């Protein structure tokens with residue numbers, strides 16, 4: 001089968017590696033940017049995604065370039081503990097929760113793709129602009145003109161739109177949809193070398209109901225300077241008062257975590273609007289489907305987007321291995337993944353597990369003596385457990401064998 005993947009982000013690359021294991025496919029990955037450079041900041045791979053990356057033989061490399069996180073804590077702006085929970089191996093999972101730089105993760109996956117699919121994959125400078133389904137199956141794919149200015153069109157049996165939140169493939173399927181949805185939240189993001197905090201393997205989320213800070217390390221072994229790269233994202237839940245960044249959160253402290261130390265270089269931090277997409281009634285149409293952010297871009301709560309893109313790629317390859325007819329396979333993938341992602345998109349829009357911070361802030365805006373006086377521990381546990389199950393990283397689900405087991409194929413170019 002001739003399969004074209006639009007987009008060499010995490011989702012597209014994992015799909016390519018998974019499809020390589022799934023059958024004798026000819027796989028092309030078309031990436032719009034002329035050169036894949038390490039863009040972005042930190043992302044998290046939850047244990048269910050690490051399990052799938054281990055099946056692809058890349059998890060060990062990733063362990064060497066990221067931080068194995070063992071704790072997540074939610075705190076108010078005064079640094080008082082609302083909820084703490086073990087994560088990854090500390091939560092009884094066979095697989096760790098890894099915090100990695102998005103660019104480093106992408107480079108590891110690109111290297112594996114080149115090794116297994118051939119050194120010319122992915123093709124860069126290849127922007128998909130649209131497609132036309134062929135009568136009787138398959139699809140013609142249009143690309144932006146190349147350096148010679150000539151229009152380009154290629155044929156494929158299957159087109160996978162893994163081209164992110166502004167997906168051209170999604171636009172082809174839903175031409176009236178328009179831009180991603182913005183709720184007015186602004187996010188600033190950066191990486192600062194700072195002293196390890198909370199034992200060196202923790203994610204901390206602090207908030208006062210309006211401002212929020214998410215902080216975690218991208219390495220656990222300090223350098224010669226005693227510091228580690230610490231990823232931080234600060235957000236303001238409405239466009240008002242954004243000029244108060246970084247002062248609004250600079251005096252937040254939580255144990256040995258000090259926001260002022262992280263925000264030293266805040267002037268260099270990128271800021272962007274928080275965007276998501278509405279859940280879709282369908283991802284797969286004949287020979288065309290969507291994956292990752294193109295299918296289900298979600299508000300960044302619960303550190304989940306990259307994990308779900310990994311699972312999509314594995315699920316799709318598994319479906320294509322199990323059905324001779326590609327359209328049947330794409331429909332099976334849609335049935336398996338879309339309902340869960342629709343649910344998760346809506347959970348994240350309602351702040352996902354981080355809603356406990358707002359709940360506590362509304363009841364105890366000036367802090368509390370004991371968290372039990374503000375909110376019942378059972379309620380906090382319900383929110384955390386419910387979210388873990390919805391996203392599939394609870395220990396029972398993550399420790400079960402992969403539902404996407406594929407036959408192993410030798411790692412040679414297709």
Ligand SMILES: Cc1cc2nc3c(=O)[nH]c(=O)nc-3n(C[C@H](O)[C@H](O)[C@H](O)COP(=O)(O)OP(=O)(O)OC[C@H]3O[C@@H](n4cnc5c(N)ncnc54)[C@H](O)[C@@H]3O)c2cc1C
Nearest residue numbers: 007009010011032039040041127128163164292293305309
């Ligand atoms: C540059 C960048 C930086 C990011 N940084 C962060 C971060 O720091 N933290 C975080 O949590 N998330 C970040 N994200 C989002 C995160 O990567 C995704 O939410 C998640 O990994 C799912 O990935 P994806 O592969 O579905 O989409 P993406 O990661 O968005 O990848 C989509 C890929 O498709 C390519 N593409 C787009 N349009 C076309 C087209 N028409 N034809 C061909 N290729 C196309 C893009 O260049 C990109 O390489 C970033 C995304 C990008 C693109």
